[in-house]
Amino acid sequence: MKLADLDRELKEMTVLSPDEREYVKATFSKYLANGISKLEAEQAIHGLRLNFKDNLDQNEVEKVKQKLLAFFA
DSSP, X not given: OOHHHHHXXXXXXXXXXXXXXXXXXXXXXXXXXGOOOHHHHHHHHHHHHHOTTSSOOHHHHHHHHHHHHHHTO
């Protein structure tokens, strides 16, 4: 997954606000240099799930997980 793919997938997620989309993109940014693998996506999502200080609730994190991991199917 490249940055353009990530942007497209996140824009399709109406459950996320623009700020939340940017936060998710920033979380994935450390993996974007060579593209995001499925394993890296799973690691980033796990990090989102564990960060209770962000604005994402667990339902939103689950939707991000479903949407982004479906990209690799």
